[in-house]
Amino acid sequence: MSVWDQLVGQQESIAPLRAAAERPEAMTHAWLVTGPPGSGRSVAARAFAAALQCTEGGCGECRACTTALSGAHADVTVLATEKVVIGIDEVRDLVATAQSRPSEGRWRIIIVEDADRMAERTTNLLLKSIEEPPARTVWVLCAPSAQDVMVTIRSRSRHVGLRVPDPEDVARLLVERDGVDPGLARECAYAAQSHIGVARRLARDPDARARREQILALATEIRGVGDAVLAAADLVAVAEEDAKAATEERDVAERNELLRTLGADDGGRLPPALRSQVKQLEEDQKRRATRHKRDVLDRALIDLMSLYRDVSVIQVGAGQALVNESHRGHIEQLAGRTHLTDTLRCLDALAEARKRLAGNVSPVLALEAMALALRPRTAA
Numbered sequence: 054m055s056v057w058d059q060l061v062g063q064q065e066s067i068a069p070l071r072a073a074a075e076r077p078e079a080m081t082h083a084w085l086v087t088g089p090p091g092s093g094r095s096v097a098a099r100a101f102a103a104a105l106q107c108t109e110g111g112c113g114e115c116r117a118c119t120t121a122l123s124g125a126h127a128d129v130t131v132l133a134t135e136k137v138v139i140g141i142d143e144v145r146d147l148v149a150t151a152q153s154r155p156s157e158g159r160w161r162i163i164i165v166e167d168a169d170r171m172a173e174r175t176t177n178l179l180l181k182s183i184e185e186p187p188a189r190t191v192w193v194l195c196a197p198s199a200q201d202v203m204v205t206i207r208s209r210s211r212h213v214g215l216r217v218p219d220p221e222d223v224a225r226l227l228v229e230r231d232g233v234d235p236g237l238a239r240e241c242a243y244a245a246q247s248h249i250g251v252a253r254r255l256a257r258d259p260d261a262r263a264r265r266e267q268i269l270a271l272a273t274e275i276r277g278v279g280d281a282v283l284a285a286a287d288l289v290a291v292a293e294e295d296a297k298a299a300t301e302e303r304d305v306a307e308r309n310e311l312l313r314t315l316g317a318d319d320g321g322r323l324p325p326a327l328r329s330q331v332k333q334l335e336e337d338q339k340r341r342a343t344r345h346k347r348d349v350l351d352r353a354l355i356d357l358m359s360l361y362r363d364v365s366v367i368q369v370g371a372g373q374a375l376v377n378e379s380h381r382g383h384i385e386q387l388a389g390r391t392h393l394t395d396t397l398r399c400l401d402a403l404a405e406a407r408k409r410l411a412g413n414v415s416p417v418l419a420l421e422a423m424a425l426a427l428r429p430r431t432a433a
């Protein structure tokens with residue numbers, strides 16, 4: 054399997070990357086890879102790195118390929134962050150790394166996975182390095198869309214735009230690469246609406262599938278005001294649980310590492326001069342947990358929207374494929390006892406809740422308002 058094969062449905066979009074890897078004389082030193090979440094931006098960046106380092110142009114099997122893909126290659130540096138903002142010191146380190154020659158590989162490659170999370174001051178630091186990099190250095194910046202990065206970055210890099218892949222292509226990938234049963238792969242690819250990472254998690258983790266079922270059940274379980282308030286509280290609790298599980302272990306490790314670096318890991322009292330550094334870390338961690346919680350909630354709302362979208366497909370009689378084919382029975386029932394106007398109202402309420410969550414409204418308040426709007430209005 055070549056390194057490019059994982060990029061399902063993107064062969065046209067990634068053609069410039071492949072061409073540059075095959076003909077290094079046509080190389081560009083700064084690339085901007087964009088695409089919606091789950092379309093495979095970081096996969097494309099790593100595949101490109103592997104193809105550049107591999108003597109076979111990305112065979113997917115040699116040491117250069119496997120280490121470049123996993124991020125372990127000595128000459129491939131990946132900055133992946135869950136922070137809200139990439140720190141200026143991190144970028145300063147990257148710029149220094151970019152100046153050095155490749156140690157064993159053919160290129161020095163620097164991948165920044167969330168280039169949209171850089172403040173202007175940080176971006177400026179990057180500009181010169183992107184504009185006049187050493188001959189063997191390649192920058193690959195990733196972002197959701199070209200509009201998400203500063204225009205100064207955009208104008209100095211070559212743009213590769215990924216698109217949302219077809220769910221059938223995502224299902225095929227899950228079968229071929231992850232060995233998922235074809236029926237389950239298809240169900241998960243549609244349920245994830247082509248988000249490759251979400252589809253894989255659903256296919257591999259029964260708990261993730263169960264959580265999604267719980268969320269979809271909200272659509273039929275909310276009857277009165279009491280149900281709505283409880284449902285909103287449940288959703289927030291699930292998101293908090295998820296965020297805690299995802300971040301707790303790492304938080305402790307990071308704190309211990311910092312204390313060790315500061316020479317304060319003997320359990321004694323921390324000198325006041327060092328306290329601010331620990332406090333800074335704790336604040337970063339809190340922001341990361343908040344962000345994770347919001348991402349989980351946003352995903353839940355996207356799942357619910359997919360269900361109402363299916364209801365509207367039945368109500369309109371459009372005959373399109375359902376995102377939640379395995380729930381067809383429930384969806385047809387809901388479609389039968391409500392009107393299209395109800396469905397559209399629910400979709401509006403969900404879209405509004407997403408907007409409010411992104412705008413820092415308290416999650417409980419945003420979700421309560423949404424859950425109240427989901428109550429059925431049409432008499433059966």
Ligand SMILES: [Zn+2]
Nearest residue numbers: 107112115118
């Ligand atoms: Zn290879």
